[in-house]
Amino acid sequence: MLRLSMLLALIALPALAAEPVAEQRLRHLLDHDCGSCHGMTRKGGLGLPLTAEALDGRSDDDLAYVILNGVPGTPMPPWAPLLTPGDVDWIIRELRSRP
Amino acid sequence: MNRLLASLFLVALAWPAAAEPRGTGDLGIVIERAAGRVAVVDRAKVARLATVEGLGDLSHAAAVFSPDERFAYVFGRDGGLTKIDLLTATVARRVVQSGNSIGGAISEDGRLIAVANYEPGGVRVFDADSLELVADIPATERGDGKRSKVVGLEDAPGNRFVFSLYDTDEIWVADFSAGATPAVTRFTGIGRQPYDALVTEDGRFYVAGLFGEDGLVLLDLWHPERGTRRILDGYGRGEQPLPVYKMPHLEGWAVAGNLAFLPAIGRHEVLVVELPSWKQVAAIPVKGQPVFAMARPGGRHVWVNFALPDNATVQVIDTETLTVADTLTPGPGVLHMEFSPRGDRVWLSVRDKDEVQVWDAASRRALGALPADKPSGIFFTSRAHRIGL
Numbered sequence: 001m002l003r004l005s006m007l008l009a010l011i012a013l014p015a016l017a018a019e020p021v022a023e024q025r026l027r028h029l030l031d032h033d034c035g036s037c038h039g040m041t042r043k044g045g046l047g048l049p050l051t052a053e054a055l056d057g058r059s060d061d062d063l064a065y066v067i068l069n070g071v072p073g074t075p076m077p078p079w080a081p082l083l084t085p086g087d088v089d090w091i092i093r094e095l096r097s098r099p
Numbered sequence: 100m101n102r103l104l105a106s107l108f109l110v111a112l113a114w115p116a117a118a119e120p121r122g123t124g125d126l127g128i129v130i131e132r133a134a135g136r137v138a139v140v141d142r143a144k145v146a147r148l149a150t151v152e153g154l155g156d157l158s159h160a161a162a163v164f165s166p167d168e169r170f171a172y173v174f175g176r177d178g179g180l181t182k183i184d185l186l187t188a189t190v191a192r193r194v195v196q197s198g199n200s201i202g203g204a205i206s207e208d209g210r211l212i213a214v215a216n217y218e219p220g221g222v223r224v225f226d227a228d229s230l231e232l233v234a235d236i237p238a239t240e241r242g243d244g245k246r247s248k249v250v251g252l253e254d255a256p257g258n259r260f261v262f263s264l265y266d267t268d269e270i271w272v273a274d275f276s277a278g279a280t281p282a283v284t285r286f287t288g289i290g291r292q293p294y295d296a297l298v299t300e301d302g303r304f305y306v307a308g309l310f311g312e313d314g315l316v317l318l319d320l321w322h323p324e325r326g327t328r329r330i331l332d333g334y335g336r337g338e339q340p341l342p343v344y345k346m347p348h349l350e351g352w353a354v355a356g357n358l359a360f361l362p363a364i365g366r367h368e369v370l371v372v373e374l375p376s377w378k379q380v381a382a383i384p385v386k387g388q389p390v391f392a393m394a395r396p397g398g399r400h401v402w403v404n405f406a407l408p409d410n411a412t413v414q415v416i417d418t419e420t421l422t423v424a425d426t427l428t429p430g431p432g433v434l435h436m437e438f439s440p441r442g443d444r445v446w447l448s449v450r451d452k453d454e455v456q457v458w459d460a461a462s463r464r465a466l467g468a469l470p471a472d473k474p475s476g477i478f479f480t481s482r483a484h485r486i487g488l
Contacts, residue, residue: 031133032450032473033407036345039176040133040158044199045217046248046346070342075294075310077342082408
């Protein structure tokens with residue numbers, strides 16, 4: 001039993017120490033590529049603000065649709081060619097987690 | 100006294116050669132956007148001399164230089180306008196002049212700094228010495244209580260600033276030749292969603308790119324009374340536009356001989372137009388959505404970088420054959436390119452490798468690199484003497 005918990009601790013350690021590579025990639029994309037229009041602090045720019053407060057009142061489905069399909073007539077491009085629905089779910093959770 | 104000594108010591112640390120007189124013609128700055136700071140660099144020595152901190156949100160930051168090449172004015176995303184003394188590598192003045200801004204310009208006489216603002220939409224103009232407000236030019240209201248975002252703010256001869264209103268499809272000219280109160284001329288209905296602009300090196304033409312339509316808008320600053328006219332109208336007609344993962348930039352555009360090279364939008368092409376007719380003569384297929392198309396001084400080649408997912412690549416266009424002569428892979432996240440004033444070298448910011456690379460522009464070989472934290476814009480002091488930069 002003790003051995004099992006040690007093993008579990010060992011498995012958990014790297015995850016605590018560093019974000020998984022996939023999440024690092026998404027965080028990087030969010031900060032820098034989304035950030036080039038929406039601001040690195042997400043307070044907006046050419047694009048709308050993406051702070052948790054600004055997104056309050058918009059459903060996850062609505063946000064996922066906008067990210068995957070873009071907004072015609074604006075510079076917001078469809079991200080479906082570059083992001084999976086799972087990536088988009090992570091991004092929405094991350095956006096809602098920051099004030 | 101101790102404090103004075105301590106601060107002298109700090110200055111000496113920041114600038115080992117403080118006692119030695121020196122010129123600033125080899126200096127430049129590199130924006131480290133995530134860290135909110137800039138590096139002061141020596142492009143001849145390929146050295147990082149100092150770091151200046153505390154500049155706020157520098158995503159999409161840009162800079163202009165005082166005519167004596169001593170001061171850099173850095174425009175941040177969060178409305179911050181920071182005047183940096185390159186000789187002491189310190190912040191000489193700083194104001195947060197709006198909530199959200201997008202670049203700026205310095206006047207012909209070097210005495211005015213103008214900033215383009217998204218929030219509140221408009222242009223604010225500051226005294227270059229004190230950074231005190233000289234003039235406030237609110238943009239047109241767009242109908243929801245807010246004012247249009249301002250983009251493509253450029254300097255033009257005659258102490259004029261020219262800029263575009265993204266939400267209300269306008270170009271305005273603010274003429275400061277008579278003093279602090281500008282005469283503003285408005286051109287309306289110019290085309291949908293102007294997103295960036297340039298002023299030609301001779302100061303004659305202001306060209307705005309349109310996001311909402313395929314085409315660009317031209318204003319002849321020698322003859323503003325003739326109004327704006329459309330050029331490259333419908334350059335991609337009939338084709339479905341490709342997604343644009345980073346907006347192209349027109350400032351720092353490329354002209355070689357009588358040809359100008361412009362990034363298309365929603366097409367993986369660099370458009371070639373003939374001057375002074377501004378008629379399209381070619382469209383050069385390239386690897387992805389071009390962001391910058393910059394001419395090597397002398398005009399022999401044009402270097403092009405790209406939006407996601409092709410931003411690890413740089414392509415070099417031969418301006419005689421109008422073909423891609425070389426495809427380089429400096430690494431992921433090539434955000435900006437800056438040539439030495441005579442064109443022998445080019446510096447590339449490679450964001451995802453956390454470095455600035457220095458390339459020989461003729462042989463197209465990498466000569467070295469400097470570490471930099473998520474570098475974006477690179478600006479050399481030679482810009483001080485260029486109209487429209």
